[in-house]
Amino acid sequence: MTPVEAVRWHAAGDLRFEDVELSLPLGPGMVEVEVAYCGICGSDLAEFRHPFAIRPEKVHPLTGQQPPVTLGHEFSGTVTAIGEGVDEVKVGDRVSADACWRCGECKACVEGRYNQCIYSGSIGLSSDGAFASVVRFPAYCAVPLPDKVSDEVGALLEPLAVGLHALDRGHARAGERLVVIGYGPVGAATALLGRSLGLDPLVCELSPGRLARAEAHGFETHAPEPEKMDFAKAVRGLTFLSASCNRSVSVHNCSSPNVSKRKIDCPSELLCGWPCATLDASTATTMADTEKMDRDMAGYSSCHLPFP
Ligand SMILES: [Zn+2]
Numbered sequence: 075m076t077p078v079e080a081v082r083w084h085a086a087g088d089l090r091f092e093d094v095e096l097s098l099p100l101g102p103g104m105v106e107v108e109v110a111y112c113g114i115c116g117s118d119l120a121e122f123r124h125p126f127a128i129r130p131e132k133v134h135p136l137t138g139q140q141p142p143v144t145l146g147h148e149f150s151g152t153v154t155a156i157g158e159g160v161d162e163v164k165v166g167d168r169v170s171a172d173a174c175w176r177c178g179e180c181k182a183c184v185e186g187r188y189n190q191c192i193y194s195g196s197i198g199l200s201s202d203g204a205f206a207s208v209v210r211f212p213a214y215c216a217v218p219l220p221d222k223v224s225d226e227v228g229a230l231l232e233p234l235a236v237g238l239h240a241l242d243r244g245h246a247r248a249g250e251r252l253v254v255i256g257y258g259p260v261g262a263a264t265a266l267l268g269r270s271l272g273l274d275p276l277v278c279e280l281s282p283g284r285l286a287r288a289e290a291h292g293f294e295t296h297a298p299e300p301e302k303m304d305f306a307k308a309v310r311g312l313t314f315l316s317a318s319c320n321r322s323v324s325v326h327n328c329s330s331p332n333v334s335k336r337k338i339d340c341p342s343e344l345l346c347g348w349p350c351a352t353l354d355a356s357t358a359t360t361m362a363d364t365e366k367m368d369r370d371m372a373g374y375s376s377c378h379l380p381f382p
């Protein structure tokens with residue numbers, strides 16, 4: 075096969091646009107996809123600055139790959155080839171992907187929580203991803219796209235799934251107050267999905283640009299005053315603002331670094347999207363920190379759920 079163009083992670087701060095051979099073979103159970111669109115996730119930016127999911131020193135036990143690695147896990151494209159035994163998709167199918175590699179044998183995998191597989195690998199971090207013209211990955215990751223979903227929208231499947239998973243973990247129900255903390259792509263997905271499910275979203279955001287975007291999308295918004303460090307207090311108050319319901323769900327998104335550095339003590343049932351503890355890649359100075367972050371992150375990865 076001729077080399078493909080790819081954006082490769084070589085080390086923190088060292089991304090290279092280069093021609094590479096595909097490192098994964100098109101073996102049994104694998105598919106090859108010509109990439110149409112690929113989003114840039116906050117994780118990609120984090121890995122560029124301070125890697126925590128990419129382990130330069132290790133060969134990944136499921137993928138067999140060791141950096142350098144091609145980034146990109148939020149993508150869509152068309153299947154161009156399939157390996158032996160693949161019946162999930164066929165050549166010509168348009169697909170997106172659930173990026174989780176899984177062993178299929180550990181306790182989490184057997185219980186259907188493969189996003190928490192003990193080996194927790196991701197396309198685009200643990201194996202070559204879709205910042206390239208072609209990507210190969212296990213067929214079980216492929217999610218066929220219906221005709222009415224464009225390639226462009228299909229590439230948003232993974233961040234949409236994160237928002238949906240957050241609402242599911244919070245047992246969100248129609249009529250409840252939904253406080254969305256941070257209006258990056260995942261926050262926006264969460265608020266839009268929440269509204270479509272009949273929740274009453276309120277968006278908290280520090281960035282004026284993102285706040286304006288939330289307003290343009292028709293959401294009630296709140297801009298905390300960061301100099302007063304009043305965020306936790308503000309969210310507590312806002313969570314109780316809705317007199318019409320007796321319960322609220324807060325979703326804390328990783329896309330607001332200014333917010334995510336603060337521990338937020340909400341009275342709502344659950345903070346998810348990102349765990350509510352202070353997590354920031356730059357503070358992960360020990361392996362224990364890094365492993366804790368990996369564990370916590372695994373709890374919020376996408377999962378298969380019926381779309382509302
Ligand atoms: Zn992502």
Ligand SMILES: [Zn+2]
Pocket residue numbers: 176177178179180181182183188190191192193
């Ligand atoms: Zn597993």
